[in-house]
Amino acid sequence: MRNFTSIFLVIFLLFIVGCTSQKEKELSSENSKKATVSYIETPDNISSLLVKNTCIACHDTNKHKVGPSFRNISSKNYSVEKIIKLIVRPNPKNWPSYPEMIPIDDLNQDDARNIAIWIKSLD
Numbered sequence: 001m002r003n004f005t006s007i008f009l010v011i012f013l014l015f016i017v018g019c020t021s022q023k024e025k026e027l028s029s030e031n032s033k034k035a036t037v038s039y040i041e042t043p044d045n046i047s048s049l050l051v052k053n054t055c056i057a058c059h060d061t062n063k064h065k066v067g068p069s070f071r072n073i074s075s076k077n078y079s080v081e082k083i084i085k086l087i088v089r090p091n092p093k094n095w096p097s098y099p100e101m102i103p104i105d106d107l108n109q110d111d112a113r114n115i116a117i118w119i120k121s122l123d
């Protein structure tokens with residue numbers, strides 16, 4: 001009976017070890033995937049929205065300009081609705097080391113939504 005218990009224990013331990021190393025493999029491939037994406041191309045349809053609405057004067061997709069990069073904004077994990085609100089009414093407290101963004105009141109709702117969905121997809 002004791003033998004049976006130890007065999008069971010060994011199998012159980014092997015199972016746990018197997019699961020953990022699988023998880024580590026998944027995690028490390030996830031990390032290397034992120035690390036290789038060092039530059040994200042801005043799609044043409046979004047680029048033209050950013051130019052039309054002058055966002056491009058202060059924001060870049062990959063690096064900070066007058067304001068934070070869109071990738072950096074994306075890393076805050078806002079919902080699409082929240083991003084739309086923040087474009088119209090930015091909250092400078094979220095970015096203490098930057099100057100204040102001027103609220104963009106006259107932004108077309110479709111443009112705002114398309115930009116917000118794209119920002120959300122960057123993270």
Ligand code: HEC
Nearest residue numbers: 053054055058066067086090091092094095098099100101
């Ligand atoms: C005159 C410069 C300027 C323009 C033009 C501008 N921004 Fe900004 N933006 C900033 C700065 C500076 C910040 C960081 C400080 C802040 O949030 O007030 C910022 C922050 C943001 C944030 C994050 C807000 C938060 O509270 O986390 C979003 C989203 C954003 N901008 C989107 C846009 C979009 C989209 C456009 C074009 C429709 C745009 N911005 C145009 C300068 C600008």
